[in-house]
Amino acid sequence: MNHDTHWTADPDELLRVGPGFRLSEQPTDGTPGFDGGKKEGRKALSHGADVLAGLQEKLFACGRLGESRSILLVLQAMDTAGKGGIVSHVIGAMNPGGVHYAGFGKPTPEELAHDFLWRVWREVPAAGQVAVFDRSHYEDVLIGRVRRLADPDEIERRYGAITAFENELTESGTAVIKVMLHLGKDQQKRRLASRLERLDKLWKFNPADVDERLLWDEYQDAYQIALERTNSVQAPWFVVPADHKWYARAAVQELLIRQLQRLQLEWPAPDYDVEEQKQRLAAS
Amino acid sequence: MNHDTHWTADPDELLRVGPGFRLSEQPTDGTPGFDGGKKEGRKALSHGADVLAGLQEKLFACGRLGESRSILLVLQAMDTAGKGGIVSHVIGAMNPGGVHYAGFGKPTPEELAHDFLWRVWREVPAAGQVAVFDRSHYEDVLIGRVRRLADPDEIERRYGAITAFENELTESGTAVIKVMLHLGKDQQKRRLASRLERLDKLWKFNPADVDERLLWDEYQDAYQIALERTNSVQAPWFVVPADHKWYARAAVQELLIRQLQRLQLEWPAPDYDVEEQKQRLAAS
Numbered sequence: 081m082n083h084d085t086h087w088t089a090d091p092d093e094l095l096r097v098g099p100g101f102r103l104s105e106q107p108t109d110g111t112p113g114f115d116g117g118k119k120e121g122r123k124a125l126s127h128g129a130d131v132l133a134g135l136q137e138k139l140f141a142c143g144r145l146g147e148s149r150s151i152l153l154v155l156q157a158m159d160t161a162g163k164g165g166i167v168s169h170v171i172g173a174m175n176p177g178g179v180h181y182a183g184f185g186k187p188t189p190e191e192l193a194h195d196f197l198w199r200v201w202r203e204v205p206a207a208g209q210v211a212v213f214d215r216s217h218y219e220d221v222l223i224g225r226v227r228r229l230a231d232p233d234e235i236e237r238r239y240g241a242i243t244a245f246e247n248e249l250t251e252s253g254t255a256v257i258k259v260m261l262h263l264g265k266d267q268q269k270r271r272l273a274s275r276l277e278r279l280d281k282l283w284k285f286n287p288a289d290v291d292e293r294l295l296w297d298e299y300q301d302a303y304q305i306a307l308e309r310t311n312s313v314q315a316p317w318f319v320v321p322a323d324h325k326w327y328a329r330a331a332v333q334e335l336l337i338r339q340l341q342r343l344q345l346e347w348p349a350p351d352y353d354v355e356e357q358k359q360r361l362a363a364s
Numbered sequence: 365m366n367h368d369t370h371w372t373a374d375p376d377e378l379l380r381v382g383p384g385f386r387l388s389e390q391p392t393d394g395t396p397g398f399d400g401g402k403k404e405g406r407k408a409l410s411h412g413a414d415v416l417a418g419l420q421e422k423l424f425a426c427g428r429l430g431e432s433r434s435i436l437l438v439l440q441a442m443d444t445a446g447k448g449g450i451v452s453h454v455i456g457a458m459n460p461g462g463v464h465y466a467g468f469g470k471p472t473p474e475e476l477a478h479d480f481l482w483r484v485w486r487e488v489p490a491a492g493q494v495a496v497f498d499r500s501h502y503e504d505v506l507i508g509r510v511r512r513l514a515d516p517d518e519i520e521r522r523y524g525a526i527t528a529f530e531n532e533l534t535e536s537g538t539a540v541i542k543v544m545l546h547l548g549k550d551q552q553k554r555r556l557a558s559r560l561e562r563l564d565k566l567w568k569f570n571p572a573d574v575d576e577r578l579l580w581d582e583y584q585d586a587y588q589i590a591l592e593r594t595n596s597v598q599a600p601w602f603v604v605p606a607d608h609k610w611y612a613r614a615a616v617q618e619l620l621i622r623q624l625q626r627l628q629l630e631w632p633a634p635d636y637d638v639e640e641q642k643q644r645l646a647a648s
Contacts, residue, residue: 141567168459175452176465177498183461214461269645276642282634283425290644350566358560360574361553 086124089113091331092338097317103304108264109323114330121326128333129173135340136210138347140178143208145348148253150205151339153332154213156222157261158299159289160271161322162329163214166261170333171212180205183214196220196238197245205254210336217242218258218306225302226295239309246315255339256315259332260303261322265296370408373397375615376622381601387588392548393607398614405610412617413457419624420494422631424462427492429632432537434489435623437616438497440506441545442583443573444555445606446613447498450545454617455496464489467498480504480522481529489538494620501526502542502590509586510579523593530599539623540599543616544587545606549580 094113114121142149153171155163171179182203191199197217205211221238224230230238246256272289275281292299311317318335322328378397398405426433437455439447455463466487475483481501489495505522508514514522530540556573559565576583595601602619606612 141564145567164459164461167461171460172456172458174456175448176455176460176463176496177448177451177467179460179465181460181463212460269648272645273642276638276645280425280631282638283429283632285634285636285641287636287641287644290641290648293645293648347564348567350569352569352571354560354566357569357571357574358557360571361556361560361577364553364574364577 085334086116086120086330087113087334088115090338091334092318095318095320095331095335097307097311097319101307101311101319103262103300103307103319106262106319106321108262108267108321110321111324111327112321114327118324118326121324121330124330125169125326125333128330128337129170132170132333132337132340133173133175135337135345136174136178138345139210139340139343140175140208142345142348143178143206145351146207147348148207149343149345150207150254151210151336152205152213152249152254152256153210153336154216154218154256154258155261156216156218156259156303157322158263158268158296159286159292160268160275161261161263162325163261164284165325166259166329166332167212167214169329170336171210173333174210178209180209180211181214182211184216184219196224197241200245204249207253217245218310221306221310222299222302223292225305226298239306242310243312243315246310246312250314255343257335257339258310258315258317259335260307260317260319261328262319263322265293267323268293369618370400370404370614371397371618372399374622375618376602379602379604379615379619381591381595381603385591385595385603387546387584387591387603390546390603390605392546392551392605394605395608395611396605398611402608402610405608405614408614409453409610409617412614412621413454416454416617416621416624417457417459419621419629420458420462422629423494423624423627424459424492426629426632427462427490429635430491431632432491433627433629434491434538435494435620436489436497436533436538436540437494437620438500438502438540438542439545440500440502440543440587441606442547442552442580443570443576444552444559445545445547446609447545449609450543450613450616451496451498453613454620455494457617458494462493464493464495465498466495468500468503480508481525484529488533491537501529502594505590505594506583506586507576509589510582523590526594527596527599530594530596534598539627541619541623542594542599542601543619544591544601544603545612546603547606549577551607552577 091113139149155166157163200217221235225235250256275285307317320328320331375397423433439450441447484501487495505519509519534540559569591601604612604615
């Protein structure tokens with residue numbers, strides 16, 4: 081680590097899903113690995129923004145000069161868990177020219193007429209890009225499972241299809257980071273209630289959020305199954321406690337920073353003769 | 365204006381292309397309408413970032429609840445004029461979830477097999493979005509004209525086609541802001557030279573940049589023609605002096621802020637009964 085940090089342990093190791101993982105045993109209000117509270121968390125986020133932006137520029141530069149590496153961050157969570165805040169505060173620190181944001185809502189008729197991975201493939205990152213999925217192909221085994229939107233056989237089939245899809249991505253140069261923001265049920269109630277109290281937040285509330293909340297336990301089960309069956313060394317899941325927004329933001333930022341650092345990016349060598357171009361430019 | 369500002373005159377009026385406009389008479393090193401230098405410019409940009417982000421969130425909220433309004437910012441310029449910095453420093457202040465960035469490079473064979481507007485239509489903003497075109501359909505009458513990439517008749521046809529396209533956008537709810545970053549030829553030489561001096565900037569240099577530089581006057585003529593023939597009340601052109609990066613950034617930000625303010629956005633009314641939802645939530 082070459083940036084000032086409050087991280088006392090690697091969140092990559094602390095938050096990574098491993099063998100025997102039980103979602104129901106994971107606290108939602110912890111701040112594992114972080115030495116400090118909200119104030120320090122915000123400071124770390126602010127400092128980390130520059131580090132992340134610098135690393136992303138290097139990734140982008142490498143992509144421009146022919147390297148194939150890219151990053152895909154998958155964000156999944158119950159409503160109000162803070163996906164939007166991660167997009168704004170973590171992803172927002174990077175240059176929009178190198179970021180690809182894709183939000184996945186209720187599938188359109190055209191999307192439903194295709195395999196569930198069809199709409200997802202169209203949004204995977206290009207070389208040098210950081211792509212962010214705000215919801216993703218996992219909806220098809222989460223709400224898909226809970227709401228029985230497909231036959232049980234088809235739902236079963238999808239776990240393997242997802243693993244194959246993610247393997248293909250990683251083998252072609254995309255580092256895949258999958259994050260579940262893990263929110264407490266009471267905390268969700270408070271956040272939904274506060275949306276109903278503020279004129280500038282009413283638009284974020286959807287009556288369907290309460291419908292899904294009534295199926296909380298079914299969703300937790302569906303997450304447990306998805307985490308178990310699609311976790312892999314190449315495309316690992318991280319479960320990030322999300323009751324403290326500042327922690328979840330700092331943690332996801334740190335996961336991205338460490339992933340980018342592992343790529344050991346260097347400024348790419350030019351594919352032209354620098355001295356020759358200096359002379360051409362001087363004469364122009 | 366409800367935000368503290370160094371603007372002594374509306375950049376919308378100062379920079380807007382009007383009748384009899386001559387690009388060759390426009391200074392590239394001015395800072396029209398701005399009371400201050402680099403330090404004040406950076407301060408204005410930092411403060412304006414919050415104002416812009418707030419307005420954009422309102423636009424996004426309106427889009428979510430069924431309003432059709434959106435923004436399209438078109439950025440055109442000679443190389444090194446600062447498009448990338450505008451994207452990073454001005455657009456980057458907004459939530460990536462509501463921003464659509466589209467960079468237009470050399471057309472692919474598939475793009476060339478279609479009308480020149482085909483690839484552009486696919487990138488126009490959805491309701492509530494701010495879309496940014498980093499280069500655009502104007503390339504087809506700029507490099508297209510200078511490099512004779514299409515028949516003269518086809519080039520002539522495109523000015524009208526562009527106007528019709530932009531009219532269609534504005535009539536369906538998209539505010540179109542077209543910005544030419546106006547850079548001095550000497551300033552470009554300095555910026556290209558500095559890219560060749562820094563290991564972390566070599567990737568930004570392309571030998572083709574010098575090729576285009578050698579056609580500087582032809583490009584200025586092509587810009588003059590494009591500005592004249594595609595300027596309209598609905599989709600106006602703004603020529604922003606770009607020798608001072610801080611000024612160009614602050615000016616484009618201010619153009620966006622004032623455009624968003626003219627929309628007189630209000631937080632949208634919810635399409636559900638708030639009290640009923642409070643009760644459902646309390647019981648959940």
